[in-house]
Amino acid sequence: MTLLLLSTPERGKIWPRVFAEAGEDILVGEQAVHDPSAIEHIACWYPPKDLSVYTQLKTLISVGAGVDHLPALPEGIALSRTIAPGLEAMMRDWVVMATLMSHRDMPMYIAQARQGVWKAGSVAATGKRTVGILGMGRIGRLAAVSLLALGFRVRGWSLSGATVDDIEMFAADDLDVFLAGVDILVCLLPLTERTRGILGDALFGKLPRGARLVHAGRGGHLDMTALARALDDGQLASAILDVTEPEPLPAEHPFWNDPRIVITPHVAAQTDAREGAMHALAVIRAVREGRPIPGLVARERGY
C-alpha cells in the first residue's frame, strides 16, 4: 500500500517522518517511483498528467480542502480531499476577522489612514447585522458558531438547506429570500459548475442596498467586473477578498487601491504538513480495512 506524494518541499520533508512513525510506505516525487504498479495512493495538488501507468491506483488525495482544480478521474479511483481541523479553524478565524472588519468599516478606516484622516463613523452593535453564509459545510458551521457568539444574527444557505443548530437555513431554491435579509454576505462555497460566477450582477442585485461582501471561496466564484459595478453603484458598500480572479492579482489592478476593498493573498488557511499527512494515513487505513474513506468527494455533486 505505497503512497506517492507529489507536493511541496516542506511536505516532502515532514510526511516521510509521519509515515515512518506509523510504519507506512511513502515515496516522494515521481522520480522515486521504479514500479508504478506498487503505488496505490497519490497525494498531490496537481496530479501526474498520465495516471494510467499507476495500474493499482485506488485513491487520489488532494492535499488541500479544495478539489475544483482536479480533472475528472478514471472510474474506480476514489477522490479524497484533506480534512484538517487546523485548516478549518484557520478559515474560521479569517472569516470571523473579515466579517468583523466588514462590520466595523475597516475598509473605510484603512483608506482614511492612507490620507492621514482621523474621522470617526458611528458604531453598530453586532446584533443589528445579519451575516449570511453561502456554503454551510464544516467551515461554514464553525464560522456560524463564532459569529453567533459575537451577537450577529446568522443565516445559512446550502444546496440541501439541511438543518444546522441555531441557524436559520435556506435551500438552493430559496437563494433570493436568503439574500434579501443579508447585511454581510460570506462566501464559503466549493467551486463547481453550478457555483462558478455566482457572485455576479444578479446575486448582488438581490442583496439589500449597501450590503458587504466577505469572500473566502475561490476566485472563480467572483465576477470582478460585477463587483466593481456594484461598489460604484452603491449596491455594495465594501468587499474583503481572500481570493481573486486571476491569482495572483496583477500589481496594476485597480482593486488594490480601491478604498472599499481589502485584499489578502489567498492566506485564509494553509494545511499544516503534519495534519495533511495524518489525513493521508487515515485514508490508507480506511481503504485497507474497507471502511468509508475520510474526505471522500462526491464527484457527481462537483465537490
Added chain:
Amino acid sequence: MTLLLLSTPERGKIWPRVFAEAGEDILVGEQAVHDPSAIEHIACWYPPKDLSVYTQLKTLISVGAGVDHLPALPEGIALSRTIAPGLEAMMRDWVVMATLMSHRDMPMYIAQARQGVWKAGSVAATGKRTVGILGMGRIGRLAAVSLLALGFRVRGWSLSGATVDDIEMFAADDLDVFLAGVDILVCLLPLTERTRGILGDALFGKLPRGARLVHAGRGGHLDMTALARALDDGQLASAILDVTEPEPLPAEHPFWNDPRIVITPHVAAQTDAREGAMHALAVIRAVREGRPIPGLVARERGY
C-alpha cells in the same frame, strides 16, 4: 431628584424620552437650570466648571466608561461611570477583530496592497499564540472568553490578579513574568496615574522579540516615540491602535503611513444613547433607595 444632562444633541433628544417613560425629571443643558439646588445628579462627559452652585448634588455620572478626564470631585459627591452592556460588547468586538488582524499579519497585507503586492506569508494556528490582556475588568473578561473560544492561549494581568475562570492571571508585581510569555499584548487598562505611559520602552523590552501590540485603552497609556523605536528595532512587529497621543492624530504624523501600524479613530465603542439613559435611571433609583450605586468609581484607586 432632577438630573441635569450636559452632553451631545443626540443624547439630548433621546434621554428626555427615556426619562419621561420612566416618570423621572430631567433637564438638558445648563441654560435650562433655574434653581441649581434642585439638581441632584449631573450626567456629562465634561462637568460644569463650577460645581459649587449645585448645592444638593449627590452624583456625577460619566456618560462614557472612562473617568480619567474628570477632575477630583468635592467630598460627598459620588462618581458613577456608565455601565453599558452594548458598549462592552462593542469593545470586545474591536479587540477580537484587532487581535485576529494582528495574529494574521493584516498590517503587512494592508501595506502590501498599497504597493499592489500579492505575497502570501505563512499562517499560524491561534493555538500557537498567547494573548496577554492588560486590564481584566468587564471588557477584558468578555474579550478573553471570545479569544479562548477561537483557540488562543490567553493570560490576564490586573492590579489584584484576582481569579478569572479559565484564565491564567497575574497580579501587579508579576508584570514582568506576564509579559515574558505574551505574543500579542492587548491593553484595556483604565488611565490612572499608575498606568499613564505604561506602554513604553521598559514594558516593550520585556515582551518576547517580535511581539504585537493591540491598544484600546487611552492615548495616555502609550509612549508613541517608544512604540516607533520598538518597531524600528524589531522588538515589536506591529501595532493596532484605536487610541493615540494626541487625538486626533495629525494628518502629517508618520504612523498613518507606517506599514506596521493600523489605526482606527477611537471607534472601538460608542455608548448607545438609550443604554446610557438606562444607566442614569438605575443610578437615580439606587440613590433614592439607598442601594449601592451602579458603576460607582473608587476614586482612590483612580478608576
